[in-house]
Amino acid sequence: MKRWLRQHRYALAIAVRRLLAQPFSSLSNLLAIALALSVPIVGTAILLAAQPVAREVSVSPEITLFMKRDAPTDAVNDINSKLRNEFSDDVVDTRIVTRQQAYKTLQRNPNWADALSVLPENPLPDSIVVTLAESANLASRADTLVKTWREWSSVDLVQHDSAWVQRLEALLRFVRIGLGLLALGVALVVLATVFNTVRMQALAQREEIAVARLVGATESFVRRPFLYLGALIGLLASLVAIGLSALALSPLNAALAQLARSYGSQLALQLPNGASLALATLAVVILGAISALWSVNRNTRF
Structure with a gap:
């Protein structure tokens, strides 16, 4: 040694x-x-x-569900409950934005106030803002949820910009x-x-x-x-x-x-x-x- x-x-x-x-x-x-x-x-x-x-940056991505104008009055509450109960693993929080709330918010914006004043009625729909839970495959999971929610009869449009998550x-x-x-x-x-x-x-x-x-x-x-x-x-x-x-x-x-x-x-x-x-x-x-x-x-x- x-x-x-x-x-x-x-x-x-x-x-x-x-x-x-x-x-x-x-x-x-x-x-x-x-x-x-x-x-x-x-x-x-x-x-x-x-x-x-x-x-x-990606901790609270949001998806907005816009309801159809002719949807039943209680449809937004039903979908909100469905989101909370059936998608609890993917959804952190939901927030209902009524058409009246959205209309008043736009009225407070000077860029929109003049345009809204000439309209005969409120053109905005009810909506639900969904906050997703953070996950490793957030972008692909968000795309899957968007495709599922678009199929619901009372939903007119699902808005989600997943491009920024994918780019990141x-x-x-x-x-x-x-x-x-x-x-x-x-x-x-x-x-x-x-x-x-x-x-x-x-x-x-x-x-x-x-x-x-x-x-x-x-x-x-x-x-x-x-x-x-x-x-x-x-x-x-x-x-x-x-x-x-x-x-x-x-x-x-x-x-x-x-x-x-x-x-x-x-x-x-x-x-x-x-x-x-x-x-x-x-x-x-x-x-x-x-x-x-x-x-x-x-x-x-x-």
């Missing part, structure tokens, strides 16, 4: 020494990977901030897919950068590796420092990326706070939680080690 630990400690020391031996090149590689990593981190922060806003869901889905593709692109950047770094190190240490093999060094002993070098690059780049992302969120939050105040709201971007960042860092470290293993296997065959 002590021998195993001593070998790994030696490999880590060699990796650190090789990383410090070329500071400009190492710093350039670290910054390249860190900048690539910071983009999905900031994107994830924006997505996490947008999701609560989306839930608040599509936008968030697009952002998630975009972040996934971006993360894949970042993984390729990590692989390519670490591969090239280890390749240059292997070529620079060509004679040292040849001598080590002549005196009986095993392949694992020769390649282990390069694996630590790849993992170390991934770790340091991840830490730098988190720091750059935190710095980038500061001016973004200042601009966002001003925009949110104009809408009477509060919104702030925050980094993903520590567990998510730790998991992402571990993934980058593993990618770095894999890339280093691939590179050293290809470039130390001499």
